[in-house]
Each structure stands twice: as C-alpha cells, then as structure tokens.
Amino acid sequence: MTDMTAETVPAPKTKMSAALKLAFRDRQVLAMLILGLASGLPYAAVGGTLNAWLTTVGVKPTAIGLLSWAILAYSFKFMWAAALQSRRTPFGLKLGPRRTWMTIFLAAGVIGMFFLSLSNPPSSLGLIALISILIAIASASFDIVLAGWRIEAARDGTHLDILSSVEQFGYRIASMVGGFFALILADHVGWQPTFLMITGLLALTGFGIVLAKPTQIETAELDQSGIGGNLTAAQRTIGTLLVLAGWIIAFYMLADFMASALTDPENNSAQTFTRTRGPWVVGLTVIWLGVMSGILVWLNQRASAPPADAKAQSALMFALYSAIVEPMMELVGRLRWAAILILAVVLSYRFTDMIWGSFAYPFYLGENYGALGHTLTEVGFASKLMGVFATIFGIALGGLAMIRFGRMPVFFVGAVLAAATNLLFADLALGARFTDPVLMTLQIDHLFEAFGMDIRMARLTSVIALENIAVGLASAASVAYVSSIVSKRYAAVQYALLASLVMLLGTLGRPAIGQIIETDGFARAFVICAAFGGVASILALVEWIRVARESRRDRGAV
Known part of the structure; x- marks a missing residue:
C-alpha cells in the first residue's frame, strides 16, 4: 500500500469546476458522506447527548465525569490501529477487508446504542458505563478502518482531498443530528425514543458501506527491514513486552477506579486518583513507550551490523513490534x-x-x-x-x-x-x-x-x-x-x-x-x-x- 495521507500528499492542481463535478457525481464521495455520518453519530451520542440525559435525571457531575471516560477509546485507539490496517479479509468474506470490518464495527455500535436506549438512568450506571465503553471502542475502530478505506479508495490527491472534506461534513451533520435535533426531540418525546431514533439512523448509515467500492490492494508480506534493523530478536521482543505490560497496568488502574467510584463514590475521590495515579496512567501509556523506544534507538545505533538472529522473531511478536514500537522509534530517533x-x-x-x-x-x-x-x-x-x-x-x-x-x-x-x-x-x-x-x-x-x-x-x-x-x-x-x-x-x-x-x-x-x-x-x-x-x-x-x-x-x- 502506498503510504500517503491527506496531509502528506499534495493534490495536483485541478479546476474548481472539475472538482465540483467529481464531488457530485462520484459514488465514493456519496459513500464517504454517509460513512462520515456513521463515524460522528456514536461520538455525539456517547460523548455529549448521553450527558444531557444524565443531567436531566439528576446524576451528579462526578459520576458524569467518570462515565465520560468511555471516550478514552478514541484517545487510545493508536494501540490497535496497526492491527486493523491488515489487508486480509476476515472470515473469507467477499466484501474486502475494509468493508467487512466497517460492517462488523457498525453493527456492534448499533447493538450497543439499542441497549443504551433501553437503559433507565440514574439506576444501573455501571451497566451504562460498560455499554458506552463498548460503543466507543466499536466507533473508534470503525474510524480507523474508515481512514484506511478513504486513503486506499482515493484515485489521486484531489480525490483524497474531496473524500476527506466530505467525511468532515458528514461528521458535522452527525454532531448536529446527535445534538441539536436530539435535544429538541428529547424535549418533546423523552430520552429513550430519542436514542432509539439515533440507533435507527446509525443502522441506516450501513447503506454507505454498500455504496463504498472495495479497494484493490493486494495482500503484502511483512517487511522486516524497518527501523531497528541492528536490534536482536530478543531486544525487540523484550522492548515490546515491556511496553505492553505498562499498558495493561494502566488500563487496570483506570478500570479498577472507575468500577470502585461508581459503586462507592464516597470512598473513591476522583481528585485523589487524578493527582496520585493520573500521572502513572499517562506515564505507563505514553512516556514509557517513548522511553523504551529511546532505549531501543540507542541500542540500534550502538550495534555496527544486523545480528544473526535479527529475523528470528516470531510473526506475532514482529507484528506487535512493528505496530507499537517501531513507529515511535522512528519519531524519537528523528526528533531526538x-x-x-x-x-x-x-x-x-x-x-x-x-x-x-x-x-x-x-x-x-x-x-x-x-x-x-x-x-x-x-x-x-x-x-x-x-x-x-x-x-x-x-x-x-x-x-x-x-x-x-x-x-x-x-x-x-x-x-x-x-x-x-x-x-x-x-x-x-x-x-x-x-x-x-x-x-x-x-x-x-x-x-x-x-x-x-x-x-x-x-x-x-x-x-x-x-x-x-x-x-x-x-x-x-x-x-x-x-x-x-x-x-x-x-x-x-x-x-x-x-x-x-x-x-x-x-x-x-x-x-x-x-x-x-x-x-x-x-x-x-x-x-x-x-x-x-x-x-x-x-x-x-x-x-x-x-x-x-x-x-x-x-x-x-x-
């Protein structure tokens, strides 16, 4: 796959009339508009409208702040982004990898939104938190796959710019639908019917996946000649496992406090957690990744030639190393x-x-x-x-x-x-x-x-x-x-x-x-x-x- 993004690849000069004709007549552009709506609706619902519902039924700001941690999935999606860039179609389906994963994650979001619409706050806040987290994870994963499809589906720089702009337009429409119209509807018919409406609209955005043409990208083998070519297999494996260990500890700290605070808020202070453990969460997820990447860059520079066992790393560990550590190593090595x-x-x-x-x-x-x-x-x-x-x-x-x-x-x-x-x-x-x-x-x-x-x-x-x-x-x-x-x-x-x-x-x-x-x-x-x-x-x-x-x-x- 050609490595390009909307930001790094300049678009060739195109007449405005030709660009507008492409925008209005292209099937991929219409698909992108609908898929942008699919991307924005879950975030608008879980990240905003749900908070309005909780406010109107008397849920306290501390609990709302805890429940808002559901959207941490969008903050941590880089942890699994590379895994979803695979060009292999799961389950042997004929949709192509991007459309298959978009279908799976959209369906998961629709199911989660349906159950959220049946909830009855302020009771069962723990269950609402769990459903919100699952919706956010599905939506963040959908966004990752959608970005891959957008880049691969673009025929040239101009087409990519149009697809990117139309996606943002769809996302803003979702913000308006999930916010402005949802609030007005809730004011007249109540919150549960409003969330059922959002669920139905989210399901209808599946038509965008039907419209979207599969991309013609061949499956590529893993290239083991990237950053860190002088590292031994053991150094790569140990560095990757240490980073993963830090992430696991950080997520346990977050999940444990969130569960404890929702069930026993009197004895679990959010201020205390943010002051005492918040730095640990940031350190174990971000700083630790940077430190380990810096150490591996130093070890790689010290070695004069690739070791004999450089390619002895298992396929799984190499995939994890390439997805998690190698991109940060390049960043640290370049920026110092x-x-x-x-x-x-x-x-x-x-x-x-x-x-x-x-x-x-x-x-x-x-x-x-x-x-x-x-x-x-x-x-x-x-x-x-x-x-x-x-x-x-x-x-x-x-x-x-x-x-x-x-x-x-x-x-x-x-x-x-x-x-x-x-x-x-x-x-x-x-x-x-x-x-x-x-x-x-x-x-x-x-x-x-x-x-x-x-x-x-x-x-x-x-x-x-x-x-x-x-x-x-x-x-x-x-x-x-x-x-x-x-x-x-x-x-x-x-x-x-x-x-x-x-x-x-x-x-x-x-x-x-x-x-x-x-x-x-x-x-x-x-x-x-x-x-x-x-x-x-x-x-x-x-x-x-x-x-x-x-x-x-x-x-x-x-």
Missing part, C-alpha cells in the same frame, strides 16, 4: 530531545476544551453549582446549531490564517484563544457581569430580541459561538501541526498516536473537574481550565520558537 517538548505540547494543547466537554450539558441545563438552567431546545439551538456553524467558521478561519501567517503563529494563537474563552464561561457562571454589558454595548441583545429571544439566550449563544470559533481555529492548527510531525512511512500509526494523545489529558482529568464543580462550582472549574490552557500556550510558544530556529538553520545550510 525535541520529542519531549513535542509530546508535552500534544498532550496539553487541547486540554482546555477536552476536559470540560462532558460538563457542557450539565452547565447549560443544570440548576446547581452555578449552572445556567436552560431548556433542551434552547441548548440545542445555541450549542448544536449555532455552535456547529461557529466551529466550521473557526476551522475555515484557521486554515486561511495558516496560509497567510504560517502554521506555528496560528497554533500559538489557537492555544491562547481556547484558554481565554473558558473565562467567558466562568463569567456566565457568576451572573454574566462582564458579558451582559458587552452585549448591550454592541446591541447584540436587541438583535436577539428581534427574534423573540431574551438576554439569557443572547449571552449563551454568543459565548458558545466565540468558544467554538476558538476551538475550530485551534483544531485546524492542531491537525496541521501534528501532520507536519509524522513520517510518511509511518503516517497512519504516528498520526493515530499523536491525534489520540491530543485527547488524553483532558479526558483523564474530567472526573477531577467534576468533583471541583461539586465542591467549588462551575466558575472555579473554568478558571482552572483556563490556567491549564495558559500552560499549553507557553509550551506552544516554546515549540514555535524551536520550529522557527530549526527552519532558519535549515535555510542557512542550503
């Missing part, structure tokens, strides 16, 4: 000490908007801790209709700004804006003492009055719009930055790794933020998020300086 700064930037960059994502609905809908007490319909309009348009605008603004000013300045500004907008939410939690005068000065309150909406809706919609523009801009810059780091040879696995790490710290910190909300209120939680965003901004600035110096050095060497 800068890899530490880059990992810190990637881990912290989206912390501010990722950490409080599961508390958006409790903040908008709830009555306690400084929450705003809006209705489902009001939140659907402000967050899932206007907010989606604002996000799309932010993404477009970020793309145009990078063309004009360069990637790293926008990357830094995105971090600053994402942090600063948390202070706007803090102001809302304190009664909008800053926001209301600004809205009145700009006559925005009168604009909303013309459409029959009061100052509460004006402030909610305006602040959400500003935050989503900032997040959209930061997202565009983040994707461009991560894409600039990966190697073309290991683009798929390295991109999955770095993109997953963007979500990791924010997701892990949600239970602790939930506990802070219960003890100190939403306002303090937003201020803390802004402070962490300040740390990310400083790291982004340092990385900007490093990249600029490296660029000047490279120009001077030419």
